[in-house]
Amino acid sequence: MKIYIDILIISNCIMTLVYLRTLQRITHRSISNAGFTVSSLIGGLFSLVIIMDGSTYISAVIITIIKWIGIILTLLTAVRFNKATEFFRTLFIYLAIRIAYTGMIFIYWQISDSKIIYVKNYTTYFDISLFKLIAAVISAYLLLTLYEYIVRRFHNRSVCYKAVYQNGDYTVCLSAVADTGNRLCDSFTGEPVVLFCCNEMYDYYNLDDISLYQNVGFRFVPYNTLNGSGLAAVTSKGKVTIIDDMGNETDIKCCVGILRSDDTRSRAIFDPTLLK
Numbered sequence: 277m278k279i280y281i282d283i284l285i286i287s288n289c290i291m292t293l294v295y296l297r298t299l300q301r302i303t304h305r306s307i308s309n310a311g312f313t314v315s316s317l318i319g320g321l322f323s324l325v326i327i328m329d330g331s332t333y334i335s336a337v338i339i340t341i342i343k344w345i346g347i348i349l350t351l352l353t354a355v356r357f358n359k360a361t362e363f364f365r366t367l368f369i370y371l372a373i374r375i376a377y378t379g380m381i382f383i384y385w386q387i388s389d390s391k392i393i394y395v396k397n398y399t400t401y402f403d404i405s406l407f408k409l410i411a412a413v414i415s416a417y418l419l420l421t422l423y424e425y426i427v428r429r430f431h432n433r434s435v436c437y438k439a440v441y442q443n444g445d446y447t448v449c450l451s452a453v454a455d456t457g458n459r460l461c462d463s464f465t466g467e468p469v470v471l472f473c474c475n476e477m478y479d480y481y482n483l484d485d486i487s488l489y490q491n492v493g494f495r496f497v498p499y500n501t502l503n504g505s506g507l508a509a510v511t512s513k514g515k516v517t518i519i520d521d522m523g524n525e526t527d528i529k530c531c532v533g534i535l536r537s538d539d540t541r542s543r544a545i546f547d548p549t550l551l552k
Contacts (some may be wrong), residue, residue: 279327285320287409288399291377292319294417296354298373301421302549303366305355306466315354322346326399343399347371356466380416436521439544441472441532443514448477452518454548460499462510462531468550470516471499471508471533474542478534483509499533508533518551526551 293316300307307315325343330336351370357363437452450472460469478484483494497510516528528550537543 281324283406283409284323284326287320287406288323289316289320290410291413292316292350294413295319295370295373295377296350298377298417298420299355299366299370302369302373305366306461306463307354311354315350318346318350318353322350323399358465377413377416380412437546438519439470439472439546440517440519441477441514441544442517446480448472448474450474450542450544452544452546455545459547460497460508460533462497462512464495465512465531467512467529467531468547469497469499469508469510469531469533470528470550471535471545472542473535473537473545475537476542478509478536481509481534483534494534497533499535506535508535510534516546518546 293312296307296312296315299305322343322345325339325346328335328339328342330339347370348367351363351367355366357366437454439450439452441448441450460471461467462469481494493513494509494511496507499505499508510531510533512531514532516530516532518526518528528546530546530550
């Protein structure tokens with residue numbers, strides 16, 4: 277079968293980009309444009325293992341190692357990890373995303389006019405035009421985005437939440453709002469940020485005195501939610517627990533942003549995907 281290298285590399289660059297975009301949506305990891313570009317190029321170049329001869333045991337082992345190096349290098353280039361457990365968790369999610377999208381592309385290939393598919397060395401080459409392949413990946417991505425939007429908008433609308441913040445002996449419990457627009461991530465840790473609009477917390481940490489921010493572990497991070505936009509004082513100290521109206525408790529791995537409440541009502545704002 278004739279393989280066109282340009283289609284092979286470009287299509288795998290596009291698919292790697294979609295994998296990483298999906299990974300970012302699910303894990304809320306911060307990935308820069310440069311990270312997307314370089315990682316996608318790495319994914320495209322490592323698809324060249326398809327031309328290697330894997331007929332012997334030794335060559336098959338070498339190809340497997342090269343493929344794993346490509347996947348790991350793609351992740352390490354795109355995402356910054358502070359702990360090994362974070363890396364392995366993200367790696368597992370990334371592999372699941374690759375499997376899911378590959379299945380969607382396979383279904384699209386089945387209903388298309390092309391009846392030839394070539395699989396070798398953990399790499400799939402579809403005998404379809406580059407335009408069709410791009411259309412398949414984009415269609416799958418848009419469908420998943422639409423599904424995610426519908427689930428967030430309508431499933432969480434009628435649920436009432438409470439958010440509990442605890443840092444040592446200090447505890448605050450506020451009513452919480454699930455806001456799909458709160459995709460705020462801490463630029464230092466890459467963790468998602470739950471916003472607490474509460475004058476009591478703001479005064480407790482004396483956040484009017486900017487000179488104390490570094491001493492108490494706070495930093496400025498720009499935000500944009502249903503509560504407005506501006507700069508939030510963000511810290512990684514403390515623990516956040518979300519409680520729904522059925523009493524189910526979910527400990528959230530996140531940073532905490534503290535704002536003054538715009539009225540007499542205090543509340544917390546979080547991304548509902550953090551509950552999954």
